[in-house]
Amino acid sequence: MKFLRYLPLVVGCLIYQSDSLAQRSEIWRENPGIWLLNVGIGPTRYLGDLNERGNLGHLRLGAAIDVAVAYRYSPQLTLRAEAQLYYIRGTQNDTHLSYNNLSFHSLNPDMWAGVQWDFWPADDRNHVIIPYALVGAGLTYITPKATYKGQSVSLAPLHTEGVTYGRLPIILRYGLGVPIVATERLKWHLEGAYTHVFSDYLDDVSTVYPDRSGMEPLAVALSDRRLELGQTPNLAGDQRGNRSWRDGYFVLSTRLIFVIITPRQQNYRRSFHR
Numbered sequence: 476m477k478f479l480r481y482l483p484l485v486v487g488c489l490i491y492q493s494d495s496l497a498q499r500s501e502i503w504r505e506n507p508g509i510w511l512l513n514v515g516i517g518p519t520r521y522l523g524d525l526n527e528r529g530n531l532g533h534l535r536l537g538a539a540i541d542v543a544v545a546y547r548y549s550p551q552l553t554l555r556a557e558a559q560l561y562y563i564r565g566t567q568n569d570t571h572l573s574y575n576n577l578s579f580h581s582l583n584p585d586m587w588a589g590v591q592w593d594f595w596p597a598d599d600r601n602h603v604i605i606p607y608a609l610v611g612a613g614l615t616y617i618t619p620k621a622t623y624k625g626q627s628v629s630l631a632p633l634h635t636e637g638v639t640y641g642r643l644p645i646i647l648r649y650g651l652g653v654p655i656v657a658t659e660r661l662k663w664h665l666e667g668a669y670t671h672v673f674s675d676y677l678d679d680v681s682t683v684y685p686d687r688s689g690m691e692p693l694a695v696a697l698s699d700r701r702l703e704l705g706q707t708p709n710l711a712g713d714q715r716g717n718r719s720w721r722d723g724y725f726v727l728s729t730r731l732i733f734v735i736i737t738p739r740q741q742n743y744r745r746s747f748h749r
Contacts, residue, residue, distance in 0.1 A: 506597075510735040511545040511553075515666065517728035524680040524716040525565030525577055533569045537562035539726045550596035555609065556588040563724050565678055575709070576700040579619045579630065579678045585670070587613025587648050606653040615646050615672060619679040621697055630679040633694040636715060637685030644674035652730070662732040669725045677722035686711040 519537040522528060526535060541559035548554050566578035589611015595602045619630045631642055650668030657663075675681040687695045699708045709715070 507547050507549050509547045511547070511732050512735050513543050513545065513664075513730050513732040514541070515543070515559075515726075515728035515730040516540045517726055519561050519563050520725045521563035521565050521678070521722070522724065523565060523678045523722035524675075524720070525567055525579060525678045527570045530570060535564050535566065537564055537724075539728065541728070545591065545732075550598070551593040553591040553593070553607075554588075555591050555611065556586075557611075557613075558584070558586050559726075560584050561724065561726065563677075574701065574704065574706055575715075576704050576706075577621075577680060577715075578700075579621055579680070580627075581617065581619045581677070583615055583617055585613060585615035585646060587611045587646060589613075589648065591652075604654055606651060608649070608651055609666075609668065610649045611647075613646050613648070614643055615670070617642050617644065617672075617674065617677050619677065621679075623693075623697060628693070628697065630697060631676075633697060634690070635679055635685075635694060635698040636682055637690075638682075640676040640681075641674065644672050644677075646673065647671045660734040664730040664732060665727075666730055667725065667727045669723060671723045672721060675716065675718050675721055677724075680716040681718050682716055684709040684711055684713045684715045 517539060519539045520534055521537065526533075539559055539561035541557050543555055543557035545553050545555040560582070561584075562580070562582045564578075564580040567573050567575050568578070589609060591607050591609045593605050593607045595605050597605065599605065617631070620627045621630055622628075631640070648668050648670045650666060652664050652666035655663045655665055684699055687698055690698065696702075701708055
């Protein structure tokens with residue numbers, strides 16, 4: 476039979492291809508020394524004075540997108556730095572404080588750096604899926620705004636509580652992630668991270684209603700919005716927020732991770748160009 480003549484050649488090609496693929500997989504293995512680039516996108520949920528933590532019927536979701544670079548330092552430890560743009564919003568509508576009528580929305584940048592710790596080494600054959608934890612610190616720039624008479628108005632310059640607050644607070648981020656799909660150089664991860672903001676003015680609400688006698692009309696209108704509902708305004712000193720709870724936001728992201736370069740790949744390229 477004629478095809479038997481070509482059988483050794485076919486088998487040889489398959490063996491060569493298998494060895495080649497194995498070598499390529501080994502080249503891109505996540506050993507210490509590799510660099511990764513990843514992009515994430517997903518919904519956000521703000522947690523602060525203008526929402527109720529258990530009110531799952533009104534989540535007021537936003538969105539976030541980020542870019543990160545990571546360096547695997549050891550079989551389980553990865554160093555990571557990230558820049559993110561996130562949109563959050565909150566309102567007292569449909570809460571037990573709906574009569575106060577306060578609300579905000581905000582599009583903010585943040586940056587952070589930290590570590591990612593795999594629960595097991597990447598080459599652990601006893602675990603097909605290896606989840607990880609992350610923790611880090613950084614900064615965010617807060618830009619709370621409110622919609623008033625159809626216009627988006629920046630709240631921080633109005634001093635709606637009679638104080639000037641910093642708009643570049645420190646943040647602490649921590650969370651968990653898990654790989655979903657992996658190929659030779661690409662991975663899809665699902666990651667949930669909470670960002671604790673070291674400021675209670677992420678939403679422009681923190682303490683009490685100020686004395687509004689010396690405030691400009693726009694600041695008065697956005698400091699106490701009960702008049703829009705036909706309610707009697709709050710008195711100076713009445714509770715406006717809860718300063719015992721610091722603000723924060725949660726992001727659930729789908730992440731695409733791309734292996735940029737590895738030590739084995741560098742050595743392979745050097746030997747190839749000799």
